[in-house]
Amino acid sequence: MSPTETGRHFWRDIRVQLPFLAWLVVLWMLLWSQFTVLAFISGLVVAVFVTRVFRLPTVELSGRINIWYAALLVVQFLFAVLRGAVAVTVQVFDFRHQPGAAIIAVPLRYADDLMMTHVAVISSLVPGSLVVEADRDRQVLYLHVIGVRSMADVERQREGVLRWERRVVRALGAPAQYRALKADLRATRAGGAGGLTRGGAR
Known part of the structure; x- marks a missing residue:
């Protein structure tokens, strides 16, 4: 798979998992009881890391x-x-x-x-x-x-x-x-x- 196709596949996965990513970010902010820009950014980084590194079966919404x-x-x-x-x-x-x-x-x-x-x-x-x-x-x-x-x-x-x-x-x-x-x-x-x-x- 070429780098271009790899990048396209990555962003397609992100779009598909967007509701799950948003839920993880919300949980992260609730966990730390902080609703700030920094908490949002750090939660987003953690959510992307978790979904990309710890690959789980697709959740059927x-x-x-x-x-x-x-x-x-x-x-x-x-x-x-x-x-x-x-x-x-x-x-x-x-x-x-x-x-x-x-x-x-x-x-x-x-x-x-x-x-x-x-x-x-x-x-x-x-x-x-x-x-x-x-x-x-x-x-x-x-x-x-x-x-x-x-x-x-x-x-x-x-x-x-x-x-x-x-x-x-x-x-x-x-x-x-x-x-x-x-x-x-x-x-x-x-x-x-x-x-x-x-x-x-x-």
Whole structure:
């Protein structure tokens, strides 16, 4: 392959991987909590280096994005980060009670590799929880969480992760994942309505 063809191939790969590169840059800036020009440039250099040196199989994107749900996801994530930071601070300075911690398993319901990655990153960036292992075959995330003192707290934390999964599916999930989510929500609403009707009949 000639140098010209090599250069053309390089820039074509960059264009194809542009969404992935942008996501890596965002993660880099979040990791260092710096949103500056220097952080952007260094993140871009690292992203290009990682994608060129550590060649991974091509990530198949969903081909779907809902602008409204994506914007809502960003707002909800920023609010969750703020609320989590306040909650962790309160727990740290509450010397009367130990915050309590646990490792919980969360079986995801609509996950593929990309969806599991999205949910794992969001769950880890929200203060108070950290993904310590991901079972790719069984689609299970294992999280270390603080502020857990009872099984009710465990279920609340697990439901919180599943809520993030639903939000990501609405915003970025593949069409099949989004259809599965809508079908489950309709079934849940129908079941709730049926329960109310039966209860009223009694």
